[in-house]
Amino acid sequence: MQRVDLLPALLRIARSVTDDDELSFAADTAFADIEDWDSLNHIHIVVAMEQTFGIRFADPARLQSVVKVQDLLDIVAELKGI
Amino acid sequence: MQFLSFEFAAALAVVLALYWSVEQAQNAILLAASVIFVALFGWSAVTLLLVSTVAEWQIALAVERSAEPALRKRWLWVSVSLNLSQLIYFKYNQFYVDTLATWAQAAHLPAGALAVAMPVGLSFWTLQKMTLTLDVYYRRMAAERNLLRCITFVAFFPTLLSGPIERASRFLPQLSVPRRWNYSVWCQGIWLLSLGALHKCVLADQVGQCAEAWLAPEQSGLATLLGLWAYALQIYGDFAGYSYMARGVARLFGLDVTQNFLAPYLTTNLSDFWKHWHVSLSSWLNDFIFNPLALALRQRPTLGVLAAAWATFLTSGLWHGTGWQYVVWGAIHSAGISAVLLSKNLRKRAKKRLGDPLWLRLLAGLVSFHTVCLGYLFFRSADVQSGWAQLCGLFSGPWLPVALGTNAWLLAAAAAGTVWLQGRARQASNLFWVFDLSPWRRAVVYAALMALLLRGYAPGERFIYFQF
Numbered sequence: 001m002q003r004v005d006l007l008p009a010l011l012r013i014a015r016s017v018t019d020d021d022e023l024s025f026a027a028d029t030a031f032a033d034i035e036d037w038d039s040l041n042h043i044h045i046v047v048a049m050e051q052t053f054g055i056r057f058a059d060p061a062r063l064q065s066v067v068k069v070q071d072l073l074d075i076v077a078e079l080k081g082i
Numbered sequence: 083m084q085f086l087s088f089e090f091a092a093a094l095a096v097v098l099a100l101y102w103s104v105e106q107a108q109n110a111i112l113l114a115a116s117v118i119f120v121a122l123f124g125w126s127a128v129t130l131l132l133v134s135t136v137a138e139w140q141i142a143l144a145v146e147r148s149a150e151p152a153l154r155k156r157w158l159w160v161s162v163s164l165n166l167s168q169l170i171y172f173k174y175n176q177f178y179v180d181t182l183a184t185w186a187q188a189a190h191l192p193a194g195a196l197a198v199a200m201p202v203g204l205s206f207w208t209l210q211k212m213t214l215t216l217d218v219y220y221r222r223m224a225a226e227r228n229l230l231r232c233i234t235f236v237a238f239f240p241t242l243l244s245g246p247i248e249r250a251s252r253f254l255p256q257l258s259v260p261r262r263w264n265y266s267v268w269c270q271g272i273w274l275l276s277l278g279a280l281h282k283c284v285l286a287d288q289v290g291q292c293a294e295a296w297l298a299p300e301q302s303g304l305a306t307l308l309g310l311w312a313y314a315l316q317i318y319g320d321f322a323g324y325s326y327m328a329r330g331v332a333r334l335f336g337l338d339v340t341q342n343f344l345a346p347y348l349t350t351n352l353s354d355f356w357k358h359w360h361v362s363l364s365s366w367l368n369d370f371i372f373n374p375l376a377l378a379l380r381q382r383p384t385l386g387v388l389a390a391a392w393a394t395f396l397t398s399g400l401w402h403g404t405g406w407q408y409v410v411w412g413a414i415h416s417a418g419i420s421a422v423l424l425s426k427n428l429r430k431r432a433k434k435r436l437g438d439p440l441w442l443r444l445l446a447g448l449v450s451f452h453t454v455c456l457g458y459l460f461f462r463s464a465d466v467q468s469g470w471a472q473l474c475g476l477f478s479g480p481w482l483p484v485a486l487g488t489n490a491w492l493l494a495a496a497a498a499g500t501v502w503l504q505g506r507a508r509q510a511s512n513l514f515w516v517f518d519l520s521p522w523r524r525a526v527v528y529a530a531l532m533a534l535l536l537r538g539y540a541p542g543e544r545f546i547y548f549q550f
Contacts, residue, residue, distance in 0.1 A: 038426075043386060064377070
């Protein structure tokens with residue numbers, strides 16, 4: 001998996017979790033601006049990301065500091081070493 | 083010293099004059115004013131505030147120096163333990179002193195030696211102080227090196243008694259640069275102060291009398307319901323009023339403080355309500371209790387989120403006080419939030435099918451508002467039993483009679499005024515709508531505001547949230 005594949009993969013996960021095929025966001029979108037990204041969905045998405053990408057968010061403090069989609073993708077890329 | 087008093091206005095004028103004439107010493111003047119303000123309530127409060135802020139400052143620096151996540155976490159727990167001990171020792175003093183006194187009496191020991199008075203604003207400034215460490219731990223800012231700035235942030239007198247609870251990462255940068263006097267910022271400050279006074283004197287204090295009358299014991303069901311509506315307006319006016327005034331005073335110093343209320347009674351579910359009510363506390367609890375817990379319990383996502391929601395609201399209940407009525411209040415909100423989370427898909431499907439008609443939004447808003455009112459029934463009660471008795475009276479006692487009199491008109495006018503003002507203030511940017519009006523319309527608004535304030539002002543009225 002390349003770094004550029006992360007955003008489409010995250011979008012697929014988010015659409016599946018929220019059951020909303022029209023859900024859309026870009027790398028610079030803030031999570032607060034994504035309507036369906038509430039607290040429950042956030043946790044489901046995090047779990048689905050760990051399973052899909054084969055990673056573990058061992059430092060939740062880092063995960064909590066994310067503001068934009070790109071921040072989350074950066075952590076995933078770092079954990080996957082890509 | 084009350085915000086709405088001649089003494090406060092005179093002291094504020096002196097501090098502002100000094101603050102804007104000696105730009106190099108703005109933080110020192112603000113700190114001196116804050117220390118004197120706290121000292122008016124007792125020097126022990128000043129000592130505790132200074133000592134615990136110095137400790138927090140050192141812990142935040144230690145978190146930053148620690149490269150290992152485990153070590154960072156250890157320092158975070160040092161901060162949490164110290165702050166929690168401080169809160170338990172002072173805030174819940176009455177609870178365990180009473181318990182210990184019973185034991186001491188049995189053992190023929192002197193009782194009450196551990197009794198201490200709660201330092202002013204402790205619940206608010208403790209949470210604010212904790213963000214010095216939390217914001218470093220969550221990498222929202224670098225640890226602050228300047229101790230003077232840290233103490234000025236924690237002791238900042240406009241927000242010290244009842245918030246808004248500021249974040250270090252948001253407020254410290256404002257203290258790091260010299261503030262320049264700005265006419266329009268001053269006008270905004272005066273407007274916020276006036277709005278706050280309007281909420282407190284005209285809404286809370288007036289409608290509070292209706293709540294007192296209708297919620298007295300042995301009232302009919304309808305009287306209790308009307309009393310609850312009145313109390314909902316009273317507590318909103320009281321707390322939002324204080325928050326507006328705190329923001330207004332901060333603006334006079336050229337500082338921006340978080341908006342604490344965003345038209346909460348116009349929301350359509352409990353989850354949204356908490357994004358609009360006491361925003362600074364609910365976002366604190368969300369960021370530092372709910373999110374870490376929900377993440378830690380993510381192996382069972384739905385159950386984990388629900389457990390985190392219950393833990394958060396029960397903590398919020400205990401933050402308000404030790405009585406079981408606060409636990410019941412927390413449980414009502416936990417149950418409400420759980421229902422909102424679990425019904426998400428159902429609501430989504432309903433929205434797809436029915437669209438978003440006004441009647442559905444009104445219905446949802448009414449359900450949400452009355453869940454909040456149910457919480458108030460216990461929140462304002464002396465204990466769970468009296469809250470429960472009033473709740474039973476709503477359904478099992480006689481529905482009538484109710485003494486309406488002028489109170490009914492007052493409640494209707496207060497409700498209409500609140501809905502209108504909340505609609506106006508729904509967006510933070512619209513809060514200063516008065517400055518967009520033409521000069522003569524603005525003059526009418528100012529004259530109406532002045533008339534209402536002169537009619538409603540009563541010296542010495544206390545704010546409900548001071549007790550917390």
